[in-house]
Amino acid sequence: MKHTPGPWTFVQGGSGNFPTWNVRIGSNLITLPFASSMDKLDADARLIAAAPDLLEALKVMLSHTADLDPMQGYRPEEDFTAVKQARAAIAKATGETA
Numbered sequence: 001m002k003h004t005p006g007p008w009t010f011v012q013g014g015s016g017n018f019p020t021w022n023v024r025i026g027s028n029l030i031t032l033p034f035a036s037s038m039d040k041l042d043a044d045a046r047l048i049a050a051a052p053d054l055l056e057a058l059k060v061m062l063s064h065t066a067d068l069d070p071m072q073g074y075r076p077e078e079d080f081t082a083v084k085q086a087r088a089a090i091a092k093a094t095g096e097t098a
Helices: 038-065 076-094
Strands: 008-015 018-025 028-031
Touching (some): 018 038
């Protein structure tokens, strides 16, 4: 199954002593449970909201690695770790195996 297409957005709600951290995913609003700090909740909500964009960016980046030319500075022996990490992150996000 595919994820709900973006954009996903960070929405801070509530008021005063009762703020909430939410991520709007399509027509759904998901409220994050309170964690150890407001700063951590803010960072977590923003990361979740950025997830579809990050996934798409990794896919685009990997689609260009096959065209990279070692003469232009691409060093497969050094850059392989980044490519491997990108593939693993995509697999994790899509539920596939790397």
